Amino acid sequence: MTQNSKPKTRNPKLPFVLVNMAMTADGKIATANRAVSSFGSRRDHEHLLELRTTADAVMSGARTVGSGKITMGPGGAKFQRLRLRRGLAEFNLRVIVSGGGNVDPRAEIFRHRFSPVIILTTGRAKKNLAALRGAADEVKICGAREIDFHTALPWLRERWKVKRLLCEGGGEVNGALFRAGLVDELHLTVCPKIFGGRNAPTPVDGAGVLKLADAAQLKLKSARRMGEEMFLVYSAR
Ligand SMILES: NC(=O)c1ccc[n+]([C@@H]2O[C@H](COP(=O)([O-])OP(=O)(O)OC[C@H]3O[C@@H](n4cnc5c(N)ncnc54)[C@H](OP(=O)(O)O)[C@@H]3O)[C@@H](O)[C@H]2O)c1
Numbered sequence: 001m002t003q004n005s006k007p008k009t010r011n012p013k014l015p016f017v018l019v020n021m022a023m024t025a026d027g028k029i030a031t032a033n034r035a036v037s038s039f040g041s042r043r044d045h046e047h048l049l050e051l052r053t054t055a056d057a058v059m060s061g062a063r064t065v066g067s068g069k070i071t072m073g074p075g076g077a078k079f080q081r082l083r084l085r086r087g088l089a090e091f092n093l094r095v096i097v098s099g100g101g102n103v104d105p106r107a108e109i110f111r112h113r114f115s116p117v118i119i120l121t122t123g124r125a126k127k128n129l130a131a132l133r134g135a136a137d138e139v140k141i142c143g144a145r146e147i148d149f150h151t152a153l154p155w156l157r158e159r160w161k162v163k164r165l166l167c168e169g170g171g172e173v174n175g176a177l178f179r180a181g182l183v184d185e186l187h188l189t190v191c192p193k194i195f196g197g198r199n200a201p202t203p204v205d206g207a208g209v210l211k212l213a214d215a216a217q218l219k220l221k222s223a224r225r226m227g228e229e230m231f232l233v234y235s236a237r
Pocket residue numbers: 020021022023028029030034035036037038060061062063064065067097098099100101102103122145146147168169170171172173174176201205
């Protein structure tokens with residue numbers, strides 16, 4: 001199903017899915033060599049942490065998790081308190097997407113045990129399963145070669161009570177979610193920089209659509225200028 005043809009009524013077994021990304025004015029989320037992927041202002045970082053306070057779980061792809069000192073946590077006591085006031089657990093769950101199970105068990109995320117880390121993977125990860133199970137709190141196989149998010153997301157809701165899922169990229173995971181028609185809301189921060197680079201990742205990568213009719217249709221919910229950045233929120237429903 002394409003994002004465009006998805007049913008208008010929400011499946012109550014699915015979590016509400018938000019995608020949050022910072023991109024340059026030329027639509028890149030990192031430089032072509034991937035050395036630079038953090039380029040937003042402090043305000044943008046605060047925005048990311050505030051969004052996390054609204055989500056039961058934060059999800060990212062294997063390459064994003066492996067790209068630095070990523071912990072995917074709430075970001076400090078102030079945000080933990082905010083979560084509790086909102087009736088959420090003090091710490092968000094953390095979800096890693098990795099079809100091949102290529103997640104380093106020594107990665108930073110596994111050194112911080114404040115909340116469960118869940119890995120969504122596929123049959124391709126067979127030889128890595130023991131290591132993944134040693135590192136994560138749960139490993140779920142959802143598909144033979146590609147993760148079937150229509151299986152994975154209801155499972156997250158049922159098993160881990162995830163009602164709001166915040167996906168923080170990268171482009172490949174976001175692309176899979178859009179292709180599956182599972183994104184409810186897109187938060188984009190447009191940062192005043194140009195990276196260029198035909199191979200630099202963008203907010204939504206992967207195969208992409210080939211026809212205009214298959215494009216995800218968004219509605220602009222809000223646009224705020226703060227300093228030199230634009231904070232855009234689109235509804236994808
Ligand atoms: N500016 C920002 O806001 C922002 C945010 C996040 C990331 N980034 C940057 O973006 C870059 C990473 O983006 P990316 O698109 O290259 O990688 P990514 O989406 O973070 O991770 C890609 C990996 O996720 C797994 N994956 C994704 N979709 C899958 C599916 N449908 N089925 C099975 N596995 C799937 C695969 O793992 P396996 O290879 O293990 O199968 C794939 O290699 C990094 O440079 C990062 O720092 C920027």
